[in-house]
Amino acid sequence: MAWTQNDRHISRQRGVITLRSLLLLFTGGMLLLVLVAAASVSFDRFRDYMSGQLQGHARDGATAIGLSLSGAIDGRDPVASSSLIDAVFDSGRYLSVVYVNNQGEEVAGRETSLREVDVPDWFMALADLPLSAGEAEVVRGWSRLGKVRVVSHPGRAYEDLWVVTVRIVAGSALIGGLGLIGLFWMMARLMRPLRAVETQAKALGKRDFRRRVDITSTRELNQVTHAMNQMADDLGRLFEGQAKLIQHLRKVNNEDSLTGLASRRAFEQRLKVEVESEERSAPGVLFLIQLEEFAQYNQSYGRDEADRLLVRIAEALNGFVRAHSDSFAGCMTGAGFAVFLPSVSRADGVIWCRQL
Structure with a gap:
């Protein structure tokens, strides 16, 4: 009956997660969470940095164009203004450059859309960089001729952000993989004494008290293995004494003490x-x-x-x-x-x- 109950208990324990798996899942989950949090923070910080760079670029571009139209080129000449704006726009660093007069009418301008950016659409939707715009006044002497509105092209910012994100994810995956491999190796090494203790416990159940655990690990596990070895020694001496006592009692019960014949x-x-x-x-x-x-x-x-x-x-x-x-x-x-x-x-x- 005792063997049957023990066998049923073992069968119920088959579906229980092992200690090594539990520690690996917990530590691996914590490591993954830390890496995801670090990658998210790095992504947000770089995105904010790129947004600030776009804003500064738009503001500086608008100021430069406004000064050029105010001094080097006559801002009242639509052809000259258009030539300047075309030259600036062809650099590919602006999404739109528009020069309007005081009545709000466009004097010259160029615009384009976000196309041919070597970045996945889902990443652009995820990053969602704001369109940074800048404005500057166009004056001639004491007269105000109009203003220039400039919107920076975020394509290069998306590409740089994509490259940085890919490197962060790849680095995090590499670090996480190496960390999990090292953790698995360390847990396997740490759990060796427990497997040896399990084998020793099974041997004790079969009354084999000669098996010892000689594997060293952490201080706590070393204390457990030392206690198991001590228990095996004590049980061995106890069962040896009981065997001698049983043999003696059997001899006393079945043999005549003087002649040695059967009682x-x-x-x-x-x-x-x-x-x-x-x-x-x-x-x-x-x-x-x-x-x-x-x-x-x-x-x-x-x-x-x-x-x-x-x-x-x-x-x-x-x-x-x-x-x-x-x-x-x-x-x-x-x-x-x-x-x-x-x-x-x-x-x-x-x-x-x-x-x-």
Whole structure:
């Protein structure tokens, strides 16, 4: 029943996650969370930096164009203004450059759309850089001619942000992978003593107390393995003492302390088995031996001499039993003995009795 309950308990435990898997999942999850948080912070910081750069670029571009239209080129000339704006716009760094007069009418301008940017559409939607615009006044002397509106082209910013993000993700994946590999190796090394302790516990269940755990690891696991080794030693000594005690009790119960023959109880139990055995065609012959006047012999010569006499008789009976296979002898009382010869006829029993 105990084995069955233990077997059922083990079957219920098969679906439970191991300690190593749990630690790997927890530590790996924490590492992944830290890397994702670091990548997210880096992405946001670089995105803000690029937005600021676009804003400054638009503002500086508008100021430069406004000064050019105000001083180097006559801002009242649409052809000259358009030529300047075309030259600036062809650099590809602006999404739109528009020059309007005081009435809000466009004097010259160029515009384009976000096309041919080597960045996935989903990343552009995720980054969503704001369109940075800048304005500057166009004046001639003390007269205000209009203003210039400039919007920076975010294409290069998207490309730089994409490259940085790819490098951050690749670096995080590399660091995370190396971290998980190192963690797996470390956990496998740390869990070796536990597997050895499990093997030792199974050996203890089979009463094998010689197995030891010699693997060293952390201080806590070393203390556990030391305690298991100490317990194995204590149990080994305990079971060894119990085995010797059981052997001694069995010997005391089944053997006569003086002669070494089977005790009366042991002899009768074996005799009952022989007599009731269905495999025997003939039960056998039983010799009952009683020493006459043994009490007077004991009084005349002393107990020591009487004991030596009983020992010599027991030696003779042992020699007789060894000469006849399957036979056995026992001490029934102080001066009484018995010998049983299984599967022996009456006639042979009389002859052997006389020989004895």
